[in-house]
Amino acid sequence: MMKTRIYFGLLVFGLLWSWAPLMAQADNYFDQGKELYRAERYHDAIKRWEAVLSLNQQSSALYFNLGNAHYQLNELGPSIYYYEKALALTPNDRDVLANRGFVQNALIDVNQPMPKTLWAKWNEQVITLQTTKQWAIMAVLAMIGFVTLFLVYSWSMSSSWKRGFFALSMCCLVISMCAVLLAFKSDQFAAQDRWAIIFEPELILRSGPRASESVVFELHEGTKVKILSSEGNWHLIMSQDGREGWVLAESMWEL
Amino acid sequence: MQTTRSLILFLALIMALPAMAQVSFEARVSKKRLGINERLRVDFEMNMDGDNFRPPSFDGFRVLGGPNQSISNSWINGRRTYSKTYSFFLAPQQKGTLAIGQAVIEIDEVLYKSSPVSVEITEAVQRSNDDSNADYLASENVHLVAEVSDTTPYLNEAITVVYKLYVSNEVSITANWREIDAPKYADFWSQSIDQKGQMKIYEGDYEGEPYRYVILRTTVLYPQKTGPLEIEPLTLDVPIDVRSNKRDFIGRFMMTRVNKTISAGRQTIQAKPLPLTEQPDDFSGAVGDFDFDLTASKTLLDVGESLEIKVGVSGTGNLKLFELPKPNFPNALEVYEPTRQDKIKTKSSGMTGSFGQQYTIVPQAQGAFPIQSLSFSYFDPKKEIYITKTSQPLVIEVENGPVLPTTLSRDEDTETGLAEEIPANRGFKYIKLKSDWQTIKTKPFFNTRIFWLWLLLPLGLIPLWYAYRNWHAKRHGDTTKNTIRRSRHLAKKYLSEAKAQRHNHANFYEALERALHNFLKAKLNIATSDLSQENTAHLLAQKGLDEGVVAQFISLLKRCDMARYAPSLQGASDRDFDAARELIALMDKQLSS
Structure with missing residues (x-):
């Protein structure tokens, strides 16, 4: 000790x-x-x-x-x-x-975010209430609460106390499981929710991850874009108005 | 003195007299150079009357006509001019230099010989004509020439075509000509500089002979394609005044006017492509020598005021023929369609001047608006390199006005309530002066081993707790509490029916006996038929139960038997029930140990 x-x-x-x-x-x-x-x-x-x-x-x-x-x-x-x-x-x-x-x-481009569906908005709001870490901590705390309350339940003699503690412990278990689920969601969301800011004065977006691909459109410095996926040194990005294209990773800074 | 002068004059006159009377006999050809399909006229002219003319043999020629004899005798101011001519028309029979031999004439009993003449016979010419044809003379003495400054220009490099009309001293042009066919310059961008007003006449040479010429037109051409490009000929209908053989009444030659179609020959230009190596990305086809700038009429203003931004190129080259770079404007500046501003002069060296696009801009929000510098690339055909010029970046400061653009509303801002909450004149915020630090890289917690341990370890406590409780119960197995619980359990299992029938005397004992039998059956694994009292006692003793317990059990069974037929006291049933309960518990314990 x-x-x-x-x-x-x-x-x-x-x-x-x-x-x-x-x-x-x-x-x-x-x-x-x-x-x-x-x-x-x-x-x-x-x-x-x-x-x-x-x-x-x-x-x-x-x-x-x-x-x-x-x-x-x-x-x-x-x-x-x-x-x-x-x-x-x-x-x-x-x-x-x-x-x-x-x-x-x-800025040259207007950063007008795409309208989201009500469900997506609500989903995002719930997931981003806490960070992944906070959700994880919440899950652990609720789990400890559940175990404690369950032990108290099994220890107690009186049936009314027993009933009360059992209900409480089950509540804690549900909360814990929900928190784990949300932590997973939040983790996944964080992995998908990759944003970057364009640093090139004029950035050409191509239809594939090669310099020889055809030009889709262009964006300008300071525009916030979402990174959808990566292939080697290239990112597939989506502009806020929903257009997609490939760019070299070094032309922007990931947030 | 006086006498010497008169003497000299007299002597001169004496000397002149025989000269005037001197006999001349000469051969003249209409041209010294002719095609094999042309005709030649030979004149043998004398200034005194002669006889016995003997022409030469004309070797290599065929005599088409002649000798034609003509005599002219004229008196001018009391002086006689006499000429007698023998003419022959000849057709050459072979190419090369042919000689026309000597002709002989007898004048005043003296033989005179003409000097031989040599004539060059060339390939057949397109149109044979003879000397006197005005058309022929006109075509020989008027030429239209297109002079091209450079026959191997770069694509979009200016070349000039100068059309010159050469006129020899033999003919003259007094009336205006008419253009029949103007070249279209299909593969060029062209601009013609027409000569205005009085044409200037220059002296020049054409194929080594003195000519006069005028510059009809200068055309500036910018090749728009590479490869061989054809410049179509310019064709003119020119009225030419040609001296004819006729004379007017005072003896001057009459002029005849001939309309002649003359054209400058076709020219082929070989346009070179611009070098592809080192071609800048922003190259848009400008070829020449340029300056480039980006200027703003003002850089400090309020919201709602306007300013002009001009993208301009000046210099020499294919102005107008390329795209100007477009500036990218910040979204909070309202930009109107640009107006073009050209100040271009076309000279014979190409286009010079300035060419620009002017954007009118009205800012919609306050703040600093940087406009990125623009770059402009062109090809310098003289240095044969690409040159890139970059403008200065501009920053437009908009001082007073709303922070958010009035024309644009952002969803995000309305969502966060920013649009309403920021007052119109709240400016750019100053930096923050205090900071609370946190580490940038926090260790992940979710989905790590520690997280799962923390989540699942507490769950493990529950089976642990139950295991502990069982172990504890086993260790303290003989406690009264344990026994009580077990007997309660057994009684519940076997005696519940009997307990329910406790107040009905006969039924109670019947149920009790059945319960005891059931207990035995369950514990000893025997059928009901074998359960005679002796047999039971024997079996129980065999299982190692105490004698006393067996005796009590048997006596209880007996009491049950008896009670069915002989009603006993009310209190006995309660006592028997308790006894049965205790016996079952005791026997169960002894049997299972």
């Missing part, structure tokens, strides 16, 4: 010891970037903030600032890319939505 306590203490200490300076460093870079941005040295500000990313640290604020800096440099593709990243972390951030609106105005 004493031994485990020591190990646990060491672990916490180790984590703090490795985390704290990392966070401090990230804050340091972040503040330097702020100063550079204020001085309109946007290139340098971007470098600072990207240094934070290389520390494996991220935040919605950081992505938002990167988006702003790129917008100031009229680099629409990276700007949209970072705003989308920020929105992935904080989907309803008003500032991000507002500034992304500015960039979207300056």
Whole structure:
């Protein structure tokens, strides 16, 4: 017992010891970037903030600032890319939505998403209520609840208590199974829900994953597209208005 | 002094007199060079009357006519001019240089000889004609020539065709000509530069002889195809004034007007294709030397104001014949159809000037709108390389106005309620000043081994719990609680009927006896027929039951038997039921151990 306590203490200490300076460093870079941005040295500000990313640290604020800096440099593709990243972390951030609106105005293609069916919308809403990890944790917690309640049920003598605990335990089991199902769905959805931002000023989409294939249509920088599948170095993408075509993977950044 | 001058004058007059009276006898041919199918006229002319004319032999010729004798005698200002001519018409019989020999005449008893003349006879010419034919003269002395500046141009490289009308000094053109057939230049883009007003007359050479010429027309051609291309001839109907042999009353030659159809011969141009190697992607067929720019009338304005953006090319080359690059405009700028602006002059060197497209733009939302730089490629036929020119990128700043475009509504925005919530003049947000960090790469939890362990291990607790409880019960098997539960179970199994009949005396004992028999049958595996009391006692003893228990069991059976016929006390049945219950439990335990 004493031994485990020591190990646990060491672990916490180790984590703090490795985390704290990392966070401090990230804050340091972040503040330097702020100063550079204020001085309109946007290139340098971007470098600072990207240094934070290389520390494996991220935040919605950081992505938002990167988006702003790129917008100031009229680099629409990276700007949209970072705003989308920020929105992935904080989907309803008003500032991000507002500034992304500015960039979207300056894009060549109109990002008008396809209307979805009511079922698809509802399905997506339910699945994206929580992340896959959260669904998984929920499944585990509900399972533990089920087992506990079941044991209590089998232990208790009185039939009315028994009935109550049994019903509760079954509820927990159903919740757990639903959560596992939703975690699977969410995992699958996340695997399918691949988006990318185009970085080429003019991107030609082809009918097959080869440069010799015929041109289907073209998209421009900053347009958000869905990646449907990949073949070697090529992605089959779908634009927001539902047209499909193949492009080289390096012409866009996956979100 | 006076005398010397008069003397010299006199001497000169003396000297001149015999010269005036000098006899001349010469041979003249109508042309020195003729086709074998043409005719030649030879005149032997003398200025004094002679006799005994002896013509030469005319070797290589056939004499068609002659000698025809003609005498002209004229007095002008008291001076007599006399000429006597013998003419022959000859047809050459062989090609090559033929000599016409000497003719002999006797004048005043002196023999005079003409000098020999040599004539070159060539291949048969298309139309034999003789000297006096005005048509022939006209065709010999007027030529239309198309001069092509370059017969091997690149595709779309300008070449010029200059039509020159050469006129020799023999004939003159005083009236206007008429164009019969203008070339169509099917495989070219063409532009003719017609000479306006008075034509300038130049002096020049045509096949080594002095000619005058005028430039009729200059045409600039841009080949639109590669390979051999034909330039059709230009055909003109030209009125030509030719001097005829007739004279007017004062002795001048009369001019006859001949209408002649002359044409510049066909020309073939070999148009070279543009090199395919290193051809830029954005090349759209421009050949020449150009400048390219992208300009905006203003770059700072408010929503609703308009600006013009112009894509322009200037220089020399096939302007108009290629596509201008189209700029891509941000979606929140309303762009109207471009207007073309051409300022092109066609010179003999090709088209020069500027050519552009002007877009009128009305921004619909505020913000900064970058317009990507455009590139324009052309082929320089002089340097024989492709040149790409890139414009500066433009940024249009729109200051005041709504954030969201008024013409476009985004589903996403209306969904999130952004459209309503962002007030019209809320500008671009400043950066955020605080940040909470989180690691970028979080380890996946779902579908890992740990996840499944966490999910399924608790389930394993349930069978474990039951297993533990069984083990525990076995370990504490002799506890009264256990016994009670077992006897309760057995009684429930065998004595439930008897219990139900407890208040009906006769039925109770009947049910009790049946229950006891059933118990024995189940435990000892025997049929009912064998269940006599002695037999039962014997069997139970064999199974190793206690003597006392067996005796009690037998006595209970006996009591049941008796009670059927002799009613006993009311309380006995309860006592017997309890006894039966205890006995069954005891026997069951002893039998199964």
